[in-house]
Amino acid sequence: MTLRQYLRRAWPLYAMIVPGIVFVLLFRYYPMYGIVIAFQDFSPAKGFLHSPWVGWENFEFLFSLPEFGRVFRNTLIIAVAKIVADQVGAIILALLLNEARLMLFRRTIQTMIYLPYFLSWIVLGGILLDILAPHGILNQAIASLGGERQLFLGSNNWFRGTVIVSGFWKNVGFSTIIYLAALTAINPVLHEASAIDGAGRFRRIWHITLPGIRPTMVLLAALSLGDVLEAGFEQILTLYSPAVYRTGDIIDTHVYRVGLVSAQHSLAGAVGLFKSFISFFLIALSYYLADRFAGYRIL
Amino acid sequence: MIRDSSWFSRFFDGFNYVLLTVFALLCLAPMVHIFAVSLSGRAPATAGFVSFWPIDFTLENYEEVMGSRTFSRSFIISVARVLSGTSLNMFLIILTAYPLSKTPRAFKGRAIFVWFFVFAMLFNGGLIPTFFVVRNLGLLNTLGSLILPNALPIFSMILMMNFFRSVPKELEESAFIDGASHWRVLWHIYIPLSLPAIATLTLLSAVNHWNAWFDALIYMTDVANYPMQTYLRTIVVELDLTNVGIDPRDLQRLSDRAIRGAQIIVATVPILVVYPFLQRYFISGIVLGAVKE
Numbered sequence: 001m002t003l004r005q006y007l008r009r010a011w012p013l014y015a016m017i018v019p020g021i022v023f024v025l026l027f028r029y030y031p032m033y034g035i036v037i038a039f040q041d042f043s044p045a046k047g048f049l050h051s052p053w054v055g056w057e058n059f060e061f062l063f064s065l066p067e068f069g070r071v072f073r074n075t076l077i078i079a080v081a082k083i084v085a086d087q088v089g090a091i092i093l094a095l096l097l098n099e100a101r102l103m104l105f106r107r108t109i110q111t112m113i114y115l116p117y118f119l120s121w122i123v124l125g126g127i128l129l130d131i132l133a134p135h136g137i138l139n140q141a142i143a144s145l146g147g148e149r150q151l152f153l154g155s156n157n158w159f160r161g162t163v164i165v166s167g168f169w170k171n172v173g174f175s176t177i178i179y180l181a182a183l184t185a186i187n188p189v190l191h192e193a194s195a196i197d198g199a200g201r202f203r204r205i206w207h208i209t210l211p212g213i214r215p216t217m218v219l220l221a222a223l224s225l226g227d228v229l230e231a232g233f234e235q236i237l238t239l240y241s242p243a244v245y246r247t248g249d250i251i252d253t254h255v256y257r258v259g260l261v262s263a264q265h266s267l268a269g270a271v272g273l274f275k276s277f278i279s280f281f282l283i284a285l286s287y288y289l290a291d292r293f294a295g296y297r298i299l
Numbered sequence: 300m301i302r303d304s305s306w307f308s309r310f311f312d313g314f315n316y317v318l319l320t321v322f323a324l325l326c327l328a329p330m331v332h333i334f335a336v337s338l339s340g341r342a343p344a345t346a347g348f349v350s351f352w353p354i355d356f357t358l359e360n361y362e363e364v365m366g367s368r369t370f371s372r373s374f375i376i377s378v379a380r381v382l383s384g385t386s387l388n389m390f391l392i393i394l395t396a397y398p399l400s401k402t403p404r405a406f407k408g409r410a411i412f413v414w415f416f417v418f419a420m421l422f423n424g425g426l427i428p429t430f431f432v433v434r435n436l437g438l439l440n441t442l443g444s445l446i447l448p449n450a451l452p453i454f455s456m457i458l459m460m461n462f463f464r465s466v467p468k469e470l471e472e473s474a475f476i477d478g479a480s481h482w483r484v485l486w487h488i489y490i491p492l493s494l495p496a497i498a499t500l501t502l503l504s505a506v507n508h509w510n511a512w513f514d515a516l517i518y519m520t521d522v523a524n525y526p527m528q529t530y531l532r533t534i535v536v537e538l539d540l541t542n543v544g545i546d547p548r549d550l551q552r553l554s555d556r557a558i559r560g561a562q563i564i565v566a567t568v569p570i571l572v573v574y575p576f577l578q579r580y581f582i583s584g585i586v587l588g589a590v591k592e
Contacts, residue, residue, distance in 0.1 A: 259427040
């Protein structure tokens with residue numbers, strides 16, 4: 001087949017891919033070029049091309065700031081706690097749902113627990129700000145039971161817990177979907193055979209159901225590695241306040257405040273680059289592990 | 300199905316039904332509470348007497364919300380964003396996924412293009428440089444700033460590509476023998492056969508556009524250009540009822556808490572309307588993406 005013949009058939013393929021390439025170049029690759037601001041004393045008036053170069057100075061300054069260790073630690077703690085809670089919760093919920101034999105009941109429960117996933121953090125945040133307020137319904141319930149009212153969003157003792165629990169609320173139902181799909185793929189013959197051999201219900205869960213979803217658990221554990229710096233930007237930006245920066249400020253909210261609110265573009269650019277760099281390796285590693293241990297390939 | 304009628308197994312069943320019911324009710328309780336507050340009169344809402352049933356039932360909070368011009372404008376901006384953004388997303392997803400779903404023999408250079416997109420998905424220039432790119436393109440305060448930067452959601456495109464690859468090759472081969480071009484094959488074979496995947500990704504894109512708010516917060520310098528969720532943020536998070544078109548005199552009659560509740564509920568209604576479809580397609584969609592063999 002000559003090139004001419006090839007192109008006569010294949011040219012539309014190249015024409016089709018051009019618009020996607022243009023958009024990705026403009027809004028994905030061009031901003032990558034913009035990471036040079038992390039090595040400059042950037043001012044918007046001079047732009048990427050004419051701002052003076054300062055080498056690693058922004059990074060040296062960044063690593064010397066006490067906030068840096070704080071936001072990095074907060075990010076890791078919140079993100080890892082969320083991943084663990086979400087995965088453990090999803091597995092338990094999926095197992096319980098799988099044991100509930102009434103289909104109508106199961107569907108109803110699923111309908112109820114998936115809903116928060118589809119609502120924005122503004123809607124959920126608005127709800128949380130109301131119910132967790134000092135005079136909100138939760139504190140009223142606590143007070144009427146004789147407890148003490150708590151600042152769930154305004155105190156450093158509570159903030160991380162509130163973020164983790166509300167993240168769980170939004171996401172756990174949805175995370176069960178994958179496990180439920182894996183559970184339905186388990187061959188029922190295995191259950192029948194072991195029941196004939198005298199295995200009770202819990203032995204069957206332990207020896208058949210759990211091993212049956214083990215590949216899915218391994219896969220999701222590997223993929224979640226890519227999320228250990230994703231503590232939930234939109235959620236925390238909605239829920240936090242200066243009172244809880246000590247425990248609740250994360251890398252993304254920090255970049256937003258420093259870079260766009262206080263206009264220290266280069267410093268924020270350095271933090272952003274630091275995160276992008278680590279995330280890139282984490283995601284690449286997570287895809288590698290998912291392929292290696294669970295045979296999952298995105299391509 | 301295996302019947303297990305031992306005493307302990309039955310006890311577990313009962314316990315399981317109760318546990319799941321309680322958990323599901325807890326998931327919904329906050330929404331129900333806010334809904335009840337939004338339908339309540341000023342005194343009980345402000346005093347916090349409302350739990351899960353409205354007191355002094357009134358629709359005035361909703362009338363106030365719907366009557367606000369800023370609110371209706373933000374609603375229209377959101378609808379425009381969902382319609383234009385979702386169409387653009389789907390157009391680019393399908394158009395880009397089709398060539399990439401071909402074998403390297405049929406589409407030379409495929410590997411390079413795939414890596415071009417995958418790298419762009421994995422590595423991010425970050426918030427600040429992206430902001431300046433959007434600004435330098437003159438997109439601030441335009442609808443373009445909300446729909447163009449993520450015009451091609453790469454992960455969705457990869458899901459579409461994987462779906463296209465599962466379409467039997469014999470169909471297109473016979474079409475090519477009959478003289479069809481790639482355009483016709485895409486339009487007459489691939490798209491009709493991929494409708495479930497397209498429906499899933501369309502819903503995903505529409506929900507993302509409806510729920511997005513942060514981009515407008517940074518790209519819109521004028522509150523008048525805010526879409527619904529971003530506008531809602533000024534009210535329910537910043538607790539600012541002054542510059543958003545609520546008449547202060549009405550606040551003497553109505554509870555600001557109930558008005559906020561009504562705003563939240565109105566922003567949720569479109570999601571509830573498509574929720575049955577979301578549930579149906581998302582379950583097949585997530586399986587399409589995640590547990591593919």
